[in-house]
Amino acid sequence: MVSFKKLKIIAVLSAFIFTGIAAVKQPVNDTFKNLQVLPKNITADSLDKVMTGFNLSLGVECNNCHVFNKELYRMVFDKDDKPEKEIARNMMRMTIDINNNYFQFNETVTVVQVQAVNCYTCHKGKQIPDKEKKVEINTPFMFKNN
Ligand code: HEC
Numbered sequence: 001m002v003s004f005k006k007l008k009i010i011a012v013l014s015a016f017i018f019t020g021i022a023a024v025k026q027p028v029n030d031t032f033k034n035l036q037v038l039p040k041n042i043t044a045d046s047l048d049k050v051m052t053g054f055n056l057s058l059g060v061e062c063n064n065c066h067v068f069n070k071e072l073y074r075m076v077f078d079k080d081d082k083p084e085k086e087i088a089r090n091m092m093r094m095t096i097d098i099n100n101n102y103f104q105f106n107e108t109v110t111v112v113q114v115q116a117v118n119c120y121t122c123h124k125g126k127q128i129p130d131k132e133k134k135v136e137i138n139t140p141f142m143f144k145n146n
């Protein structure tokens with residue numbers, strides 16, 4: 001079995017901590033306007049960590065998912081103008097489901113503290129995981145029994 005200490009380290013190292021945030025009571029934050037997956041009362045600091053984690057995991061900058069408004073001359077983070085943002089939301093939902101449904105740790109260290117699977121697990125710093133190898137390893141992992 002994996003020790004509590006080890007799990008704790010993994011939890012600390014994990015940049016993908018958003019489900020854990022929901023468990024902690026925090027002051028209501030109305031800074032963010034369009035959160036559909038992350039907790040709406042997330043602190044600016046926690047949101048920043050999640051977003052930085054996306055950048056590092058996918059090897060991209062903020063503008064991969066967010067748009068720059070030329071008139072306002074600034075990034076408008078609440079707008080959903082780039083398809084990448086909606087894909088990222090679905091990836092977040094998928095990652096949460098994987099952790100919640102297929103990783104059980106124990107009563108003291110719950111899956112909300114430990115993200116066994118995160119964006120980096122698949123993306124490894126690339127926008128599209130191992131695109132160049134996709135054809136070579138395009139082997140199904142499930143087969144019809146006939
Ligand atoms: C891989 C895509 C992706 C990258 C890269 C990314 N974001 Fe995000 N960002 C999202 C998604 C998706 C949401 C909405 C999450 C939700 O609906 O809960 C979001 C939401 C936000 C919000 C909240 C906006 C609001 O008011 O609703 C801010 C602020 C933000 N991002 C800033 C950043 C910054 C700063 C960076 C770069 C350090 C960054 N993001 C990089 C996907 C990304």
Ligand code: HEC
Binds near residue numbers: 054121123128
């Ligand atoms: C189980 C593996 C896996 C995990 C975990 C995962 N992704 Fe992905 N993601 C993929 C694959 C595979 C693709 C490419 C799909 C394709 O080829 O159309 C992809 C594509 C994407 C894209 C679209 C890239 C593009 O330019 O077309 C975005 C954005 C993205 N993922 C964001 C995320 C974020 C953010 C996370 C963490 C919340 C995440 N992914 C977690 C496997 C994963």
